Amino acid sequence: MPQPFNKLTATAAPIMRGNIDTDVIIRIERLVGNSVRGTLGKWAFGSLRYLPDGSENPDFILNREPYRQAEILVTGPNFGCGSSREGAVWSLQEMGIRAVIGSGFGDIFFANCFQNGILPVVVDKRIVDSLAADIEATQGAGKVSIDLETQTIVSPSGQRHSFEIDPRRREGLLQGLDEVALTLMRDDEIRAFQASDRAARPWIHLARTSA
Amino acid sequence: MEKTGRTMLAKIWDQHVIARLSEDTDLLHVDRHLLHDLGGSRGLLDLKSRGLKVHNPELTFATPDHAISTAHGRAGTSKIGQDLLAALRAETAASGITMFDVDQPGQGIVHVIGPELGLSLPGVTIVCGDSHTCTHGGLGALAFGIGSSELTHVLATQALIQRRPKTLRARFEGKLPLGVTAKDMILALIGHIGAAGGTGYAVEYAGSTIRDLPIEGRLTICNLSIELGAKMGMVAPDETTFEFLRGRPYAPQGALWEQAVTAWRQLPSDPDAVFDREVVIDVEKIIPQVTWGISPEHVIGVDGRIPDPGAVDDPARRAAIETALEYMGLQAGAPIAGTPVDWVFIGSCTNSRLSDLRAAAEVARGRKVAAGVRAWVVPGSETIKREAVAEGLDKIFTEAGFEWREPGCSMCLAANGEVVAPGQRSVSTSNRNFVGRQGPRARTHLASPASAAASAIAGAITDVRMMGR
Numbered sequence: 031m032p033q034p035f036n037k038l039t040a041t042a043a044p045i046m047r048g049n050i051d052t053d054v055i056i057r058i059e060r061l062v063g064n065s066v067r068g069t070l071g072k073w074a075f076g077s078l079r080y081l082p083d084g085s086e087n088p089d090f091i092l093n094r095e096p097y098r099q100a101e102i103l104v105t106g107p108n109f110g111c112g113s114s115r116e117g118a119v120w121s122l123q124e125m126g127i128r129a130v131i132g133s134g135f136g137d138i139f140f141a142n143c144f145q146n147g148i149l150p151v152v153v154d155k156r157i158v159d160s161l162a163a164d165i166e167a168t169q170g171a172g173k174v175s176i177d178l179e180t181q182t183i184v185s186p187s188g189q190r191h192s193f194e195i196d197p198r199r200r201e202g203l204l205q206g207l208d209e210v211a212l213t214l215m216r217d218d219e220i221r222a223f224q225a226s227d228r229a230a231r232p233w234i235h236l237a238r239t240s241a
Numbered sequence: 242m243e244k245t246g247r248t249m250l251a252k253i254w255d256q257h258v259i260a261r262l263s264e265d266t267d268l269l270h271v272d273r274h275l276l277h278d279l280g281g282s283r284g285l286l287d288l289k290s291r292g293l294k295v296h297n298p299e300l301t302f303a304t305p306d307h308a309i310s311t312a313h314g315r316a317g318t319s320k321i322g323q324d325l326l327a328a329l330r331a332e333t334a335a336s337g338i339t340m341f342d343v344d345q346p347g348q349g350i351v352h353v354i355g356p357e358l359g360l361s362l363p364g365v366t367i368v369c370g371d372s373h374t375c376t377h378g379g380l381g382a383l384a385f386g387i388g389s390s391e392l393t394h395v396l397a398t399q400a401l402i403q404r405r406p407k408t409l410r411a412r413f414e415g416k417l418p419l420g421v422t423a424k425d426m427i428l429a430l431i432g433h434i435g436a437a438g439g440t441g442y443a444v445e446y447a448g449s450t451i452r453d454l455p456i457e458g459r460l461t462i463c464n465l466s467i468e469l470g471a472k473m474g475m476v477a478p479d480e481t482t483f484e485f486l487r488g489r490p491y492a493p494q495g496a497l498w499e500q501a502v503t504a505w506r507q508l509p510s511d512p513d514a515v516f517d518r519e520v521v522i523d524v525e526k527i528i529p530q531v532t533w534g535i536s537p538e539h540v541i542g543v544d545g546r547i548p549d550p551g552a553v554d555d556p557a558r559r560a561a562i563e564t565a566l567e568y569m570g571l572q573a574g575a576p577i578a579g580t581p582v583d584w585v586f587i588g589s590c591t592n593s594r595l596s597d598l599r600a601a602a603e604v605a606r607g608r609k610v611a612a613g614v615r616a617w618v619v620p621g622s623e624t625i626k627r628e629a630v631a632e633g634l635d636k637i638f639t640e641a642g643f644e645w646r647e648p649g650c651s652m653c654l655a656a657n658g659e660v661v662a663p664g665q666r667s668v669s670t671s672n673r674n675f676v677g678r679q680g681p682r683a684r685t686h687l688a689s690p691a692s693a694a695a696s697a698i699a700g701a702i703t704d705v706r707m708m709g710r
Contacts, residue, residue, distance in 0.1 A: 058656040108437040114372040116388035145390035223259040233493035238299040
């Protein structure tokens with residue numbers, strides 16, 4: 031069940047390279063197994079964060095203070111493209127990230143964020159760039175505020191930007207709603223759909239084999 | 242109200258709406274749910290921990306592909322891979338879900354077996370915890386990848402909450418030039434509109450070239466939709482589709498078949514349907530494609546030169562090219578052909594079907610893999626493996642020095658210990674040339690099966706048109 035998201039004022043780290051895919055966010059071998067959750071935070075951005083000998087790459091932004099404390103990422107275009115692995119979101123969450131701000135995200139990554147109570151904010155690329163510049167001007171000391179209720183972000187220098195979000199998803203995040211439980215409340219509708227669809231498209235509804 | 246034509250997306254979507262949740266978001270029925278070894282048992286265990294049961298086990302199918310070894314006898318499957326396989330067996334059996342197990346017909350890469358078994362049909366909704374689920378759109382299905390949470394939601398409810406995407410029609414027109422394949426067509430489109438060009442859209446591939454393509458080519462095209470950023474890609478069903486599906490194990494039979502085909506003929510977009518975006522590609526201008534960088538949009542014709550960041554004004558684009566060239570160990574401005582390779586990988590949900598193997602074998606026949614190159618052929622399914630063996634393709638490959646493997650995802654994503662070593666260069670028929678995709682610091686060039694086989698023989702990235710076949 032996702033954590034509710036309401037307001038956040040936190041350190042933000044710009045990672046502005048375009049097309050950062052979910053393979054780069056978390057390598058697949060970290061996700062092989064049924065008990066990987068809780069182990070992923072230190073492996074997020076592994077290929078950027080660590081040198082081949084395993085030591086920290088001092089040039090990578092999330093290895094520098096104060097960005098090490100970041101709870102917000104400001105990202106380049108098409109962040110989270112590629113694989114559907116929800117482990118990408120889990121790994122960000124486990125390293126303390128609660129929101130990502132960018133001009134566009136991979137569709138599946140975007141959906142996975144909401145499932146975990148992470149807020150993805152889509153704003154114009156111009157705003158993303160100015161936010162990143164504003165953060166860098168304070169060497170990361172200036173915090174970014176996000177208010178989901180009023181749909182606004184405030185940059186370190188006090189510039190306010192509003193953002194759009196699907197009202198359903200906004201409500202889900204504000205309340206930390208469990209979609210499975212909500213959909214199961216509609217089980218009568220699901221079963222009614224299946225009954226009428228069985229008449230219209232009988233080839234869809236295969237016979238049940240015994241368990 | 243003015244009546245306008247409807248897109249295929251709208252027709253399929255509307256047929257699956259259980260409940261309208263908001264202006265643009267619906268609860269959709271899921272007709273087919275496919276599970277694999279990486280996330281299948283995790284989802285079933287998650288469901289169990291919530292005290293829930295699988296809503297429709299008879300609409301759910303499983304197979305191991307991601308984490309199993311493709312070595313003979315599956316030797317080399319890691320301890321965790323073996324645990325995942327055991328868990329998938331136990332949890333599917335407990336839930337009454339059909340699983341196609343290793344060494345059985347039906348096992349294979351999940352996006353290869355769906356079409357092969359006739360589980361993937363026109364007009365069905367198919368989901369799977371894998372982004373390349375868009376592949377099944379090649380048969381006219383509305384198919385897309387989902388995350389782990391959504392996977393649990395589908396197991397519990399046989400439904401999914403989705404926002405209706407925008408529509409993009411990509412029309413390919415013209416006759417395929419010599420040496421140019423479906424893989425080259427879709428790579429060229431990605432190069433043209435970019436890796437985010439389809440984000441937020443469902444893509445419908447249309448035009449004379451698509452109509453002329455056999456189903457396997459259409460599956461390859463749809464497979465790379467996600468590399469355009471589009472979660473869904475589809476091709477309208479036609480006689481080619483029906484012929485492909487007729488008689489497949491899970492396709493409808495007899496009177497039901499006739500009824501289904503009648504319904505499927507209604508699915509194509511109406512002639513006056515309006516798309517949010519249209520792109521037209523002149524296929525006759527395409528030459529065999531190969532990627533040079535770390536995103537599928539980093540693609541050029543095999544006769545082209547590696548981009549020079551110095552010639553690019555936009556600082557972000559310049560930096561992106563510099564980063565890619567550094568990772569790939571390539572020199573700006575040099576011809577891409579002739580770049581020496583260490584590995585060739587023929588396989589994956591993109592290009593591991595029988596026609597892909599035939600195309601590669603045609604190039605490999607009577608030749609030898611260059612010294613110092615390791616070349617693997619990994620068939621997409623147990624059935625394809627057997628068909629290929631029956632027509633002697635395995636012999637052609639092994640005599641040429643390729644390794645002939647067992648079906649699975651293998652080196653496409655390196656979740657199974659099958660990796661390209663750090664710094665080594667591979668020409669791969671897979672779908673992603675991302676940083677580290679085929680192993681830490683591995684360098685991947687995406688290309689068609691014929692181009693990959695040609696590169697294995699030459700020991701360098703090679704224009705297959707120069708191979709004289």
